[in-house]
Amino acid sequence: MLPLNFAGDGLIPVIVQDVTTREVLMMAYANEEAVHLTQSTGYAHYYSRSRKKLWKKGEESGHFQNVKQVLVDCDEDCLIYEVEQTGAACHTGYRTCFYRTLEGETIGKKIFDPEKVYGKTGH
Amino acid sequence: MLPLNFAGDGLIPVIVQDVTTREVLMMAYANEEAVHLTQSTGYAHYYSRSRKKLWKKGEESGHFQNVKQVLVDCDEDCLIYEVEQTGAACHTGYRTCFYRTLEGETIGKKIFDPEKVYGKTGH
Numbered sequence: 280m281l282p283l284n285f286a287g288d289g290l291i292p293v294i295v296q297d298v299t300t301r302e303v304l305m306m307a308y309a310n311e312e313a314v315h316l317t318q319s320t321g322y323a324h325y326y327s328r329s330r331k332k333l334w335k336k337g338e339e340s341g342h343f344q345n346v347k348q349v350l351v352d353c354d355e356d357c358l359i360y361e362v363e364q365t366g367a368a369c370h371t372g373y374r375t376c377f378y379r380t381l382e383g384e385t386i387g388k389k390i391f392d393p394e395k396v397y398g399k400t401g402h
Numbered sequence: 403m404l405p406l407n408f409a410g411d412g413l414i415p416v417i418v419q420d421v422t423t424r425e426v427l428m429m430a431y432a433n434e435e436a437v438h439l440t441q442s443t444g445y446a447h448y449y450s451r452s453r454k455k456l457w458k459k460g461e462e463s464g465h466f467q468n469v470k471q472v473l474v475d476c477d478e479d480c481l482i483y484e485v486e487q488t489g490a491a492c493h494t495g496y497r498t499c500f501y502r503t504l505e506g507e508t509i510g511k512k513i514f515d516p517e518k519v520y521g522k523t524g525h
Binding site: 280305 | 403404415417419423424425426428429437441471472473474475476477480481482492493494496499500501502503504505506509
């Protein structure tokens with residue numbers, strides 16, 4: 280396994296890409312434990328900077344990410360998780376978090392109603 | 403234009419994706435000026451954290467990125483530049499910076515010899 284450069288905060292950015300459509304679904308951060316759990320379980324794990332805890336994608340929503348391959352960049356300080364996405368990646372209900380252009384036009388597709396999945400409090 | 407959340411250091415992570423092949427080419431950071439220059443010129447600009455300066459991709463190598471569209475994520479704290487890549491994105495000579503699996507297998511394609519493009523000192 281390649282050595283990874285976790286930044287000063289112990290985290291590495293992770294780009295999440297749909298292995299079939301090649302769509303970029305989201306960006307998140309992982310610590311060493313999250314990378315290890317992703318490898319050993321085959322399901323995407325991250326570290327939440329706001330909640331300060333490890334999380335498994337889909338643990339609340341059921342929208343798990345089955346990780347088919349992990350890629351590493353030249354500087355070993357960024358990863359790609361190539362995944363099969365159940366449902367949608369974004370807590371807003373869109374398939375990808377990147378559903379808008381910089382000009383503010385919505386180009387993504389809404390897959391679910393977040394109130395029904397997460398309750399009225401959002402994620 | 404959507405408001406963007408630049409982090410405490412004034413930077414926003416940018417995922418760079420080939421608009422045709424959908425390949426993820428690299429990850430870099432931009433400050434407000436870099437995003438503005440990318441929009442106004444149509445060429446990818448970033449902010450180098452190590453060199454502490456704005457840079458235009460390709461200024462040394464000639465491997466410019468023509469930006470066709472910029473996407474914003476749900477939290478407005480991450481961007482995608484969808485680009486037409488001249489040559490290769492990675493300074494190592496590979497088309498994408500993500501040319502290896504976490505296990506260390508090389509799966510990417512080498513496009514150029516970095517010594518010929520950047521000289522013996524690397525980038």
